[in-house]
Amino acid sequence: MKCPKCDMGYVPGLNEDEAEHARYCDLIVNGPAIGMPEHEHVVWVKADDRILLVTDSSSEEQRKLAHDVSTCANREMHYDKSIYRHYDPPDERQVQIFLYVRTSRAVGMCIIERRAMVWSCTWNGNETPICVEQPEKAPMWSVGFIWSHSKHRHTGIAYILLKEAKRVLNLNHDDIGWYPPFSAEGKVFVRRQYPTHFFVAK
16 A cells, blocks of 8 residues: 555555554654754754754764655655765765754755855856856855755745854855755745855855
8 A cells, every 4th residue: 555645655454564654654744753852953943943953973863863854855856866864974065954843843954065166157037047167166065955844835944944054154145055956946945045146066
C-alpha cells in the first residue's frame, strides 16, 4: 500500500512497517518534532518561534534534526540527491544551517555555505539571467537552499531565515550569492530580494 500523504509504501497489518510509516508520515506532513535541548544554538526568538543554528561542530542530535528537515524538503522538491546529510565530514564550505522552529516542529531551513566560483548576474526579463564571472569576489557565502514547509508557506519564514542568517554571519545585502537552479517560487523569492542583479556563487 502507498500512503497518499507521504508516498511511502508499507504493508498494513505488519507492525514494524506501520510504525515506520507512522513516523515517516508525521515527519513529512508536520515537520520534525523537537523539544528544547539545553545545547541547541538559538539565534532568534519571537513568541513560540525560534531559529536554531547548526554547523559542523553542532551535536549529532542537532545535525540529525537538520537531516530530518532536509528529508521533508527533499521529498517535496523531488531533488535527486540529499540536501544535507548529518554524517558528511566537514569541508571547506563551512556549512551553516538555520532551522526555523514553530512551537515544537522544525518547519523551515536555510543552508548557507562558502563557494569558490562567483558570477554577477543581471535579470533578463523572464529568460536566463546574463552572468559575468567575478573571481575577485570569491569565495562568497552562498544560499545553497532555502525552504519552508507547505503548511507554513507564505507566512514570512523564508524572509526571516535569510534576514537572520545575514545578521548572524555579519553579511550585507550584496555579500551573499545564490546557488541555482531555482524553483519557480525560488526565482520569485530571489527577484524580490534582488530585483535588478544578484550574485551566483557555486
